[in-house]
Amino acid sequence: MKNLEPLMIFARVAELKSFTQAAESLGIQKGRVSMVVRELEHEIGASLLHRTTRTVQLTEDGRAFYSRARDLLSEADALRSIFxxxxxxxxxxxxxxxxxxxxxxVIIPALPQLLDAHPELEIELSSTDRRVDLVQEGFDCVVRLGPVVDDTLIARPLGQLRMINAASPAYLARFGVPETIEDLLSQKHRMVHYMRNFGAKPEGWEYPSGNGYKTILLPGAVRVNSVPAYHDAGLAGLGLIQGGYSSLVTHIERGALTEVLPDLRPEPLSAAFVVAHRRNLSLRVRAFMEWTEGVLKPYFD
Known part of the structure; x- marks a missing residue:
């Protein structure tokens, strides 16, 4: 190949699943994008994309080619920035x-600082509670909370995010302010249940015990399957909640939530910066990782 432009164009089509959107993001004509991809397929002797009137999908050969192309583009980016x-x-x-x-x-409120320092940087920020596929969905990096169970990924630990117990003032006025685990039972407290999958057994209320953590099951009339809804349920006075200090601190500062049982906080939540391959650590990725670590540092235990 004479240069890397065909790989860059193909990668953008694969990631956006659209010739039109790829052309717009690259600032070139859609016809040029189509022509470059066709020439690339002819050159390597394989069909890389399934084209329909509605969408564009990678073929099996395309997925393998895309993975290697991403590595090569990352290597080229790192090589250009070596000095x-x-x-x-x-x-x-x-x-x-x-x-x-x-x-x-946390991240979006701090982004203006990053973009002011790097006005030519563009951020495509996906915010979801599901586990995305870095390679198939074309992500440069992800921030994961909790254990990283996929041993094919490269994870750099960032720190342990502080977790707290909280409730609304209206809820505490009704049930009382617990000071011990026994109070949770004797005062007949209720909790909001967060569940990824409805029908599963509730995990219960977590608290430190000895060198580890235990749980007790408190009653609760509300079950939710998203973190924002979980926090909203706590704000509405539907029960006690346990959540990240980073996401609850603004509610506490304005008096909408009150921290309870500060000496019995749940186990901190590990945060990690994850890439698909060490070769994905381009200058942009490394800089964003260091910036993210700095932004999250005040919320680490």
Whole structure:
């Protein structure tokens, strides 16, 4: 191949699943995008994309080719920046995924600072509570909360996010302020149940015990399957909740929630920065990882 432009164009089509959107994001004509991809397929002798009137999907060969193309583009990006001053502005697109509540409460409010320092940097921020596929969905990196169970991914621990117990003032006025685990039972407290899958057994109320953590099952009339809804239920006075300090602190500061049982906080939640391969650590990814770690640091135990 004479240059890397065909790989870059193909990768953008694969990630956006659209020739039109790829052309718009690259600032070129749609016809040129189609022509470049056709020439690339002819050159390598394989069909890379399934084209329909509604969408574009990678073929089996396309998925394998895309994975290697991403690695090559990342290597090229790293090679171009090998002698770059670390203080130089970043440029280009960075596609990131992280939990919705983390994006809303911490990362997005801090983004103006990052983009002011790097005006040519573009952030595509996906915020969802599901586990995205880094390779298939074309993410440069993701921030994961909790254990990273896929051993094919490369994870760098960022820290342990502080977790707290909280309730609304109206709820506490009705049931009382618990000071011990025994109070949770004797005062007949209720909890909001967060469940990824309805029908599963509730996990219960977590608290430290000895060198580990235990749970007790408190009653609760409300079950939710998203973190924002869980927090909203707590704000509405539907029960006690346990959540990340980073996402609840603004509610506490304005008096909408009160921390309870501060000496019996649940286990901190591990945060990690995850990429599909070490070769994905381009200058943009490394810089974003360091920036993210700095933004989250005040909320780590």
């Amino acid at each position: 770059t001053d670390p203080g130089m502005p970043l440029r280009g697109r960075l596609r990131v995924d992280m939990p919705a509540v983390l994006a809303q409460s």
